[in-house]
Amino acid sequence: xxxxxxxxxxxxxxxxxxxxxxxxxxxxxxxxxxxxxxxxxxxxxxxxxxxxxxxxxxxxxxxxxxxxxxxxxxxxxxxxxxxxxxxxxxxxxxxxxxxxxxxxxxxxxxxxxxxxxxxxxxxxxxxxxxxxxxxxxxxxxxxxxxxxxxxxxxxxxxxxxxxxxxxxxxxxxxxxxxxxxxxxxxxxxxxxxxxxxxxxxxxxxxxxxxxxxxxxxxxxxxxxxxxxxxxxxxxxxxxxxxxxxxxxxxxxxxxxxxxxxxxxxxxxxxxxxxxxxxxxxxxxxxxxxxxxxxxxxxxxxxxxxxxxxxxxxxxxxxxxxxxxxxxxxxxxxxxxxxxxxxxxxxxxxxxxxxxxxxxxxxxxxxxxxxxxxxxxxxxxxxxxxxxxxxxxxxxxxxxxxxxxxxxxxxxxxxxxxxxxxxx
Amino acid sequence: xxxxxxxxxxxxxxxxxxxxxxxxxxxxxxxxxxxxxxxxxxxxxxxxxxxxxxxxxxxxxxxxxxxxxxxxxxxxxxxxxxxxxxxxxxxxxxxxxxxxxxxxxxxxxxxxxxxxxxxxxxxxxxxxxxxxxxxxxxxxxxxxxxxxxxxxxxxxxxxxxxxxxxxxxxxxxxxxxxxxxxxxxxxxxxxxxxxxxxxxxxxxxxxxxxxxxxxxxxxxxxxxxxxxxxxxxxxxxxxxxxxxxxxxxxxxxxxxxxxxxxxxxxxxxxxxxxxxxxxxxxxxxxxxxxxxxxxxxxxxxxxxxxxxxxxxxxxxxxxxxxxxxxxxxxxxxxxxxxxxxxxxxxxxxxxxxxxxxxxxxxxxxxxxxxxxxxxxxxxxxxxxxxxxxxxxxxxxxxxxxxxxxxxxxxxxxxxxxxxxxxx
Numbered sequence: 084x085x086x087x088x089x090x091x092x093x094x095x096x097x098x099x100x101x102x103x104x105x106x107x108x109x110x111x112x113x114x115x116x117x118x119x120x121x122x123x124x125x126x127x128x129x130x131x132x133x134x135x136x137x138x139x140x141x142x143x144x145x146x147x148x149x150x151x152x153x154x155x156x157x158x159x160x161x162x163x164x165x166x167x168x169x170x171x172x173x174x175x176x177x178x179x180x181x182x183x184x185x186x187x188x189x190x191x192x193x194x195x196x197x198x199x200x201x202x203x204x205x206x207x208x209x210x211x212x213x214x215x216x217x218x219x220x221x222x223x224x225x226x227x228x229x230x231x232x233x234x235x236x237x238x239x240x241x242x243x244x245x246x247x248x249x250x251x252x253x254x255x256x257x258x259x260x261x262x263x264x265x266x267x268x269x270x271x272x273x274x275x276x277x278x279x280x281x282x283x284x285x286x287x288x289x290x291x292x293x294x295x296x297x298x299x300x301x302x303x304x305x306x307x308x309x310x311x312x313x314x315x316x317x318x319x320x321x322x323x324x325x326x327x328x329x330x331x332x333x334x335x336x337x338x339x340x341x342x343x344x345x346x347x348x349x350x351x352x353x354x355x356x357x358x359x360x361x362x363x364x365x366x367x368x369x370x371x372x373x374x375x376x377x378x379x380x381x382x383x384x385x386x387x388x389x390x391x392x393x394x395x396x397x398x399x400x401x402x403x404x405x406x407x408x409x410x411x412x413x414x415x416x417x418x419x420x421x422x423x424x425x426x427x428x429x430x431x432x433x434x435x436x437x438x439x440x441x442x443x444x445x446x447x448x449x450x451x452x453x454x455x456x457x458x459x460x461x462x463x464x465x466x467x468x469x470x471x472x473x474x475x476x477x478x479x480x481x482x483x484x485x486x487x488x489x490x491x492x493x494x495x496x497x498x499x500x501x502x503x504x505x506x
Numbered sequence: 507x508x509x510x511x512x513x514x515x516x517x518x519x520x521x522x523x524x525x526x527x528x529x530x531x532x533x534x535x536x537x538x539x540x541x542x543x544x545x546x547x548x549x550x551x552x553x554x555x556x557x558x559x560x561x562x563x564x565x566x567x568x569x570x571x572x573x574x575x576x577x578x579x580x581x582x583x584x585x586x587x588x589x590x591x592x593x594x595x596x597x598x599x600x601x602x603x604x605x606x607x608x609x610x611x612x613x614x615x616x617x618x619x620x621x622x623x624x625x626x627x628x629x630x631x632x633x634x635x636x637x638x639x640x641x642x643x644x645x646x647x648x649x650x651x652x653x654x655x656x657x658x659x660x661x662x663x664x665x666x667x668x669x670x671x672x673x674x675x676x677x678x679x680x681x682x683x684x685x686x687x688x689x690x691x692x693x694x695x696x697x698x699x700x701x702x703x704x705x706x707x708x709x710x711x712x713x714x715x716x717x718x719x720x721x722x723x724x725x726x727x728x729x730x731x732x733x734x735x736x737x738x739x740x741x742x743x744x745x746x747x748x749x750x751x752x753x754x755x756x757x758x759x760x761x762x763x764x765x766x767x768x769x770x771x772x773x774x775x776x777x778x779x780x781x782x783x784x785x786x787x788x789x790x791x792x793x794x795x796x797x798x799x800x801x802x803x804x805x806x807x808x809x810x811x812x813x814x815x816x817x818x819x820x821x822x823x824x825x826x827x828x829x830x831x832x833x834x835x836x837x838x839x840x841x842x843x844x845x846x847x848x849x850x851x852x853x854x855x856x857x858x859x860x861x862x863x864x865x866x867x868x869x870x871x872x873x874x875x876x877x878x879x880x881x882x883x884x885x886x887x888x889x890x891x892x893x894x895x896x897x898x899x900x901x902x903x904x905x906x907x908x909x910x911x912x913x914x915x916x917x918x919x920x921x922x923x924x925x926x927x928x929x
Contacts, residue, residue, distance in 0.1 A: 289747030306746060310792060321897055322781035322804045323729060324712030324871030327773070329895070334782050335768070338761055345758070350750070358745035359757050360792045362785050362799070369733060369783045369802035371898075376785070379792035381745045448747030472752070474744055475794075 088437040091206055092498035096438055098200035099494050101487030107192045108486065110137065111176075112184035121477025122184050126177035126219035126230070127155065127258035132265045134176050134188075138195065138216070139269060145202055150270040154241050155262050156231040158272065159214040161198045163501070169211040170501045171281040171460075172197060172493060175220035175231070175452060182221070183479020185469065185486075190284040191216045193490040200494055208501045210279055217452045218259075224249045225258070232452035235275050236459035280427065280500050281462040283453045284493045286481050290472030291445060298488045300445035301432035302464035305454040306356065306383040307420035309394045313401050315340060317408040319366070319374035330372055334364055336408030337376035343404035347396055348382070355393075356383040356448055385420050385446040421454040427463035427500070434495040435465075440488050449474075465492055511860040514629055515921035519861055521623035522917050524910030530615045531909065533560065534599075535607035544900025545607050549600035549642035549653070550578065550681035555688045557599050557611075561639070562692065564618065568625055573693040577664050578685050579654040581695065582637040584621045586924070592634035593924045594704040594883075595620060595916060598643035598654070598875060605644070606902020608892065608909075613707040614639045616913040623917055631924045633702055640875045641682075647672045648681070655875035658698050659882035703850065703923050704885040706876045707916045709904050713895030714868060721911045723868035724855035725887035728877040729779065729806040730843035732817045736824050738763060740831040742789070742797035753795055757787055759831030760799035766827035770819055771805065778816075779806040779871055808843050808869040844877040850886030850923070857918040858888075863911050872897075888915055 088096075114134045115124030124130040135157055139149045142159040150158045157176075160169070174190025194214040201212070217235070222228025227244045234241035245256040287293075292300055317333035341359055348357035361379040380397065384390045398412045428444065435442035445466060456462045467489035470480040511519075537557045538547030547553040558580055562572045565582040573581045580599075583592065597613025617637040624635070640658070645651025650667045657664035668679040710716075715723055740756035764782055771780035784802040803820065807813045821835040851867065858865035868889060879885045890912035893903040 287747070288744050289749070290752055291749070294752075308746070319899070320895055321711050321872055322783060323731070323779055323806050323873070324710065324897070325779075325895055326712070326714070326776045327778065327780070328776050329713050329717075332781070334764075334785060338764055341757075341761055342765070353749045353751050355750065356746055356748075357750070358755070358793070358795055360745060360787070360794050360796055361790045362757060362787050363790070364783070364785050367784045367786070369804050370781070371783050372781055373783055381792050383746050449744055450746070472743060472748055474747075476742070 088434060088495050089499060089502070092434065092495040094204050095197065095200055095206055095494040095498045096491040098204035099196055099487060099490045100200065101483055103199065104192060104196040104486055104490055105483045107141070107195070108184065108189065111188050111192065115178065117181070117477060119477040122178045122182050123180050124176065124178045125180060125224040126221065127262045128224065131177055132262055136266065139266065141195065145199060147198060148270065150272040151263065151266070152235070152272050152274040154231045154234045154274055155218040155259055156235055157216040159195060159198060161201060161212045163208045163210040163212070165209050167210045168277055168279045169213040170497055171213050171215050171278045172497055173215035173217065174283050174285055176216045177219055177221050179221050179223045179475045181477060183474060183476055185286045185479055185481045186288065186474050187220055189286055189481065189486060193284040193486070193493050196490045197494040197497055208498065210501045212497055212501055220452050224251065225255045229450065229452055229455055232455040236455045237275060238455045238458055241274060278460045280460055281453060281456040282431070282493060282496055282500065283451060283464045284489045285451060285464060285466055286469040286474060286479070287466040288449050288469060288472065288474035292466060292468035293470065293472065295443060297443050298440040298467065298485060299435040299442040299492050300466040301428045301435065301442060302423060302447050302466055303428055303444050304385045304423060305421040305447045305450060306385050307387055307390050307418050308381065308383040309390055309417045310415045311380045312377055312413045312415065313340060313380060313410055314375060314377045314413070315405045315408050315410045316375050317373060320372040322370040322372055325372055331407050333373040333376040333408055336405035336410065337362065337378055339404040340401040340410055341378065343400045344380070344397065347393060347400050354384060383448060387419050421457050423457060423463045424461045427461050430499050431463055431465045431492065431496050434499060435492045438491055438495060440492060465489060511857060511918055512922060515857065515918040517627050518620065518623055518629055518917040518921045519914040521627035522619055522910060522913045523623065524906055526622065527615060527619040527909055527913055528906045530564070530618070531607065531612065534611050534615065538601065540604070540900055542900040545601045545605050546603050547599065547601045548603060548647040549644065550685045551647065554600055555685055559689065561618065562689065568622060570621060571693065573695040574686065575658070575695050575697040577654045577657045577697055578641045578682055579658055580639040582618060582621060584624060584635045586631045586633040586635070588632050590633045591700055591702045592636040593920055594636050594638050594701045595920055596638035596640065597706050597708055598640045600642055600644050602644050602646045602898045604900060606897060606899055608709045608902055608904050609711065609897050610643055612709055612904065612909060616707040616909070616916050619913045620917040620920055631921065633924045635920055635924055643875050647674065648678045652873065652875055652878055655878040659878045660698060661878045661881055664697060701883045703883055704876060704879040705916060705919055705923065706874060706887045707912045708874060708887060708889055709892040709897060709902070710889040711872050711892065711895065711897035715889060715891035716893065716895065718866060720866050721863040721890065721908060722858040722865040722915050723889040724851045724858065724865060725846060725870050725889055726851055726867050727808045727846060728844040728870045728873060729808050730810055730813050730841050731804065731806040732813055732840045733838045734803045735800055735836045735838065736763060736803060736833055737798060737800045737836070738828045738831045738833045739798050740796060743795040745793040745795055748795055754830050756796040756799040756831055759828035759833065760785065760801055762827040763824040763833055764801065766823045767803070767820065770816060770823050777807060806871060810842050844880050846880060846886045847884045850884050853922050854886055854888045854915065854919050857922060858915045861914055861918060863915060888912060
């Protein structure tokens, strides 16, 4: 597969129209546009339904078939010559409440651009190629991110999510029904059914590609994580009267605990990600020695063995450091890393190189729908640079050139994989 | 003065009735009693007015004169043989919203017990002795603590406080008028006018006396303080994607800054009090690298020179430690230490020793009305032990024995000072 791109793959990449892609991106950014330049297009809202309707219109204008499953995952199909499992390309259309114009929607529109490019160039494929937009990846409204990809891949049944209550009080079941009812003319399809492979294009959401001056990353894996909270308990007292030696100050205990975790997480290769994003102090009064300090731990790594080994040492480290305060660890959630199959990673990297685009391999620090789709079929991702690593932020930005380059690599990779045997 | 207690001073101490004092303490604890055993009797509330009415009733039953000034400071006067400035003894009756049964009210009722003991023993004094209850020491409702003592001593005019809005939306001016109107039969007196001396008895609000197994502390001084907030500013980012080396994590910056302050505040004598009571993180989301962390500094010491020298080094220390984050210091308030005159401290200590009560000298970590009264006349304080150093808390406790011992020392000291020349 990496012995150079096929003629068809080169032709597909060449047919990608960067201006069209950019104008579609900007048209989508207008749906749920915020005054600060960002986007609020949360899952299964009116804005999400509007975006789906616009995309459906574009697809039908090109004579492409649109279908939707019970999780409201939206598909646009370009048929192949043979009746084979499709090659899926896509991402998600929903945004964070204070999100940007590229996260998710870029991968959907790059995939749609691939279909249009193939149409424009009259390039046929053996397998069908389908664009997909997964429902509720962000989890910003309904706190069960990747609802669509998890239920499509069988990671969890859709029923598990139906009773989830959104931040606005709406139940997911009702929002889903409302979204499906809003487009009764769209063909319904079964949920799941597998695929030949899945490729997702996305902005990096980190600073590496920009810093390295590269156009493309072939994503090797999605980090696993462990998330927990530590509660440090001390003894409240009067800040003016209690001698320092007699104190059990929960803030000072938490401070020592975090310093111990910094040491435990030290990694010369800078692969570990360790973040204390929350600290909550009680009573949080300037002249009272803190009785409790609760802080969050977000620990990620691409290797399960590293996650396992370091996480196992957290509780003892925290307890020893927090003394004479007490410290308790509440484990909240964990996920094993997802490693993308080597042939898929190689295909993306080779496509970029063959198109003259400087590329590297990179693990993904964030989760993506591809993590779950990878449980059901060979999957992979490509990243394009984003400005200053900013994401989930109104200032999130990717250049038109980088957006076009990513779509070219997606087109070439899709053409290669659509004809390849992956097993 | 310290050449032994006079006969009259011994007689006054002997006449103190510990059971009566305890029953009056418990009667006052019932006014504003909380279900958790604590007291909510905030300044100028209905509960405060009820407590004033009860005390007024007790005083009148003993034939003692009750008067009140424009700040609603309440006085109970036992006349002296000569027309001289009075010796003042007292404290405050208001509590924190989740306060205890002893803070403030103990000093008022111990003073009232002294008046009753002198009545019982038929002991006359040259000067009048007056019990005083200062208005709004706590500042829990109206955030201008020590309103009564500051305006009495001339530290600040009463007008400065009249427009202060309470936590419940009531303006101090109106609450004051309501309190004064509630007892139109009480004689009005001018605000201020000075005194021969002032002695305040109080629970320690710290653990030292209990730990040392001592009954009495002669308070040498009230610590000065510096209060400020530090804001550490970093760069927000995705906790999963941003390499550690590329981060400007505001929580980590604040942690380094606090560690640097711990070093700066190190004091082998354990006299410095340094507390970080508040930390507020933005956006305080587990998977976002913190953009801002703001923490409070409460720094106290009995010596102005130490306060000055160490405080001057805080900003540079915090900035250096927080780098590459930015750090800014907002100064909020400062107060110079108050040192009680040596003869007053010596009189309290000698009275305790002569009564066979083990005593020590101790600086006060907390503020008290005596800090401001000391600007107008010689003042001093005595502390009695409290359980586990707890104060401003429903579990605040002092034993009946310790309460009685404190009142005996107050009685003996008052008798000594009422006849002494202090200048």
